[in-house]
Amino acid sequence: MPEKAKNVAIVGAGLVGAGWAVVFARAGHKVKVYDASEATRLGLQAHLGASLEALNRHGLVTETPAAINTRIQIVETLPQAVADADYIQESVFEQLELKQAVSAEIEQAMASHAVVGSSTSGFSGSSFMANLTRRTQFLVVHPVNPPQVIPVVEIVPTPWTNPQVVGEVRSFMQAIGQVPVVLNKEIDGFILNRLQGALLDEAWKLFEEGYATAADIDATVSEGLGLRWAFMGPFETIDLNAPRGIEDYAQRFSGMYQRLASLRHEAGAWPKETIDRATAECRSTLPVEGLTARRQWRDERLMALIAHKKQQPKG
Amino acid sequence: MPEKAKNVAIVGAGLVGAGWAVVFARAGHKVKVYDASEATRLGLQAHLGASLEALNRHGLVTETPAAINTRIQIVETLPQAVADADYIQESVFEQLELKQAVSAEIEQAMASHAVVGSSTSGFSGSSFMANLTRRTQFLVVHPVNPPQVIPVVEIVPTPWTNPQVVGEVRSFMQAIGQVPVVLNKEIDGFILNRLQGALLDEAWKLFEEGYATAADIDATVSEGLGLRWAFMGPFETIDLNAPRGIEDYAQRFSGMYQRLASLRHEAGAWPKETIDRATAECRSTLPVEGLTARRQWRDERLMALIAHKKQQPKG
Incomplete structure (x- = not known):
């Protein structure tokens, strides 16, 4: 080339x-x-x-x-x-x-x-x-x-x-x-879909077992976790979340995350009745005819967010 | 009250x-x-x-x-x-x-x-x-x-x-x-830390096994996945990512996610040598003395993002 x-x-x-x-x-x-x-x-x-x-x-x-x-x-x-x-x-x-x-x-x-x-x-x-x-x-x-x-x-x-x-x-x-x-070598799902899959599987399990509605699980991301992730990845996030950086964070919290992981259910297929219940909840606020308009809204929001990011100092 | x-x-x-x-x-x-x-x-x-x-x-x-x-x-x-x-x-x-x-x-x-x-x-x-x-x-x-x-x-x-x-x-x-x-009932880590933990564990595994640098895994989130998540949760994301909504998405992709999950390693403690390697990479671009300034940058970015979101149409 x-x-x-x-x-x-x-x-x-x-x-x-x-x-x-x-x-x-x-x-x-x-x-x-x-x-x-x-x-x-x-x-x-x-x-x-x-x-x-x-x-x-x-x-x-x-x-x-x-x-x-x-x-x-x-x-x-x-x-x-x-x-x-x-x-x-x-x-x-x-x-x-x-x-x-x-x-x-x-x-x-x-x-x-x-x-x-x-x-x-x-x-x-x-x-x-x-x-x-x-x-x-x-x-x-x-x-x-x-x-x-x-x-x-x-x-x-x-x-x-x-x-x-x-x-x-x-x-x-x-x-x-x-x-x-x-990526230095091949892996199924590459990085992006593997990270998305890990989060999605956990979200489905929390929903499946009735801990919260799909809307509330969504809000935990869109009004919480996802805000940082729009401009910092997971490693930089934890690097800044302990006084002496990522090593310090790992020392303080790896035990907690290990405990959470040990409680994590084995990921399998998303069960049909759970999908049905999530579908009912999603369709109750957005009928299927509204999906196209909502996708346009999403794309506009994404472009506005990219434009916003371009104006921000890189730090 | x-x-x-x-x-x-x-x-x-x-x-x-x-x-x-x-x-x-x-x-x-x-x-x-x-x-x-x-x-x-x-x-x-x-x-x-x-x-x-x-x-x-x-x-x-x-x-x-x-x-x-x-x-x-x-x-x-x-x-x-x-x-x-x-x-x-x-x-x-x-x-x-x-x-x-x-x-x-x-x-x-x-x-x-x-x-x-x-x-x-x-x-x-x-x-x-x-x-x-x-x-x-x-x-x-x-x-x-x-x-x-x-x-x-x-x-x-x-x-x-x-x-x-x-x-x-x-x-x-x-x-x-x-x-x-x-939350309808108690669970260790609630929702937010469980979702964060699921993504973090997958990120650590990808890093540990040498698939990519911490910086590249971070960029996959900050320049990709995390953009949607700043204003939509995981369920709305997939609801909009298939022509007929979440049910359609589950039908098309649950097999792929199940395959990815089956390849997922058992989450355990984050190994010391992996933490050391991530620390070395993080510190090579941001010395420990720079963490405070970077945290200020993060907080400014978060406030600017919140202000940006307030101006956007809710759809």
């Missing part, structure tokens, strides 16, 4: 792929976008326009939406998208055979120096990159939805990924304004 | 108790504050003034700090503080015998209608309220530090707490601008 990647290809342009197109174009790169579905390709221009307008409304772009959009080109075949690309982001449906087939197609059509990142969250890279000839140039580059709003990107090399490629992708992600985190 | 509690007593005026004094006074109530330590009593006026000034700087009070401060009176004995109080908030050191002794002292001196909330996080209410004559009027009312900034309050009745008292305290907390969550 050249030091300043200029040509980017997007393969698969659903919500995630379209978000990536905005991320790269916003950073000044030329983006060719391909999706196998004609309907998706036809709807893409309007979708990209709306995303860029929303970012613009929150002051999250430095050019006009139209200026950014001129760098995005929608193309009709996969080879057209990837042939001259320095970096290729694959975001097709989460289906293993499809990921395998598309990765092979990309490999066939791409330039010899190109690097390919997959947006997969459900599969390890090695589960569909193992048989590629240029597997040293493939790795997982997992964003959070919507990528044009949420900065974090998980970079997960397979056992065959060239370590230099990992470093280059990390730098590239940083350069385009995302926040890359690098 | 009268419908509009007017007289509040604070027993124990360290960081937590002093924060509570600000919370009640800011909401218009008269507050008498007692701490057994003369040094703490002598330093309290300056501490309260600084807290109120900081809130004022962020637009989080509607009166001048001086006007609010006139409602706070520092007194020299426990009976002076509690004798005419409608609501008493106990925030003495986390030491079981001390909690027992102080609760008994409060009970001796308080009015017959008074309600007593303990700020304890480490003990169950029943472990030190069981032998009180008026134990129906005692319960846990656990804030997050600093209470004048973080809204959530966990209300945990003992098996003897009068349910009407629970409802009154919930309403009172709401009326003073906090966000109460009610």
Whole structure:
């Protein structure tokens, strides 16, 4: 990958792929976008326009939406998208055979120096990159939805990924304004979904056993725990929560957390009756017809929060 | 407790108790504050003034700090503080015998209608309220530090707490601008520390086994997961993350989370060598002398975030 990647290809342009197109174009790169579905390709221009307008409304772009959009080109075949690309982001449906087939197609059509990142969250890279000839140039580059709003990107090399490629992708992600985190080896769920799963399983258990309503468990996060986590991770949080830092915190509280963990129930499937009860509670305050509007509210809130964070001193 | 509690007593005026004094006074109530330590009593006026000034700087009070401060009176004995109080908030050191002794002292001196909330996080209410004559009027009312900034309050009745008292305290907390969550029964760690513990244990394991640096695990939260959690809890998050809501989400992803949970290591003590390695990493970017300034930065960020949230549409 050249030091300043200029040509980017997007393969698969659903919500995630379209978000990536905005991320790269916003950073000044030329983006060719391909999706196998004609309907998706036809709807893409309007979708990209709306995303860029929303970012613009929150002051999250430095050019006009139209200026950014001129760098995005929608193309009709996969080879057209990837042939001259320095970096290729694959975001097709989460289906293993499809990921395998598309990765092979990309490999066939791409330039010899190109690097390919997959947006997969459900599969390890090695589960569909193992048989590629240029597997040293493939790795997982997992964003959070919507990528044009949420900065974090998980970079997960397979056992065959060239370590230099990992470093280059990390730098590239940083350069385009995302926040890359690098996993040193593969693990199911990467970091983000594992942390989310640990918290979710505990939340479900507390709800299941009747300790509190879903709304009250939610408020414990949204009006308490989650406030710090919007700008500090768990380690920095505890580092600041004892006079002499993280070591001091561990000494004071690891016994308590060990006690809590020993009471933790074995995590299993979320039981149907518990899901039903949570569904009833959620739907009692937000009918299913209200979900779309609430999602728009969430995305507006996320953009406003990102804009707020940009104005704050880094400390 | 009268419908509009007017007289509040604070027993124990360290960081937590002093924060509570600000919370009640800011909401218009008269507050008498007692701490057994003369040094703490002598330093309290300056501490309260600084807290109120900081809130004022962020637009989080509607009166001048001086006007609010006139409602706070520092007194020299426990009976002076509690004798005419409608609501008493106990925030003495986390030491079981001390909690027992102080609760008994409060009970001796308080009015017959008074309600007593303990700020304890480490003990169950029943472990030190069981032998009180008026134990129906005692319960846990656990804030997050600093209470004048973080809204959530966990209300945990003992098996003897009068349910009407629970409802009154919930309403009172709401009326003073906090966000109460009610636990239906006691559990070690309540909700907040259990959720925090679940996430922390997973973070430590990922760090321990070398998947990523502490800084990268932190960034996964502060630049990803934690952004939503600053204004939505885990249940609302998943409710919005599948087309037909939480039930749909459970159907699509509970298998994945079960798989992640099955790979989860048994949580035990955090190993010393792992703590040492995390300490070395944390101290390499922030020397121990920098912790105080960083805590000030955190508190400023929290207040700015709360002010930001107040301006956002509730959806």
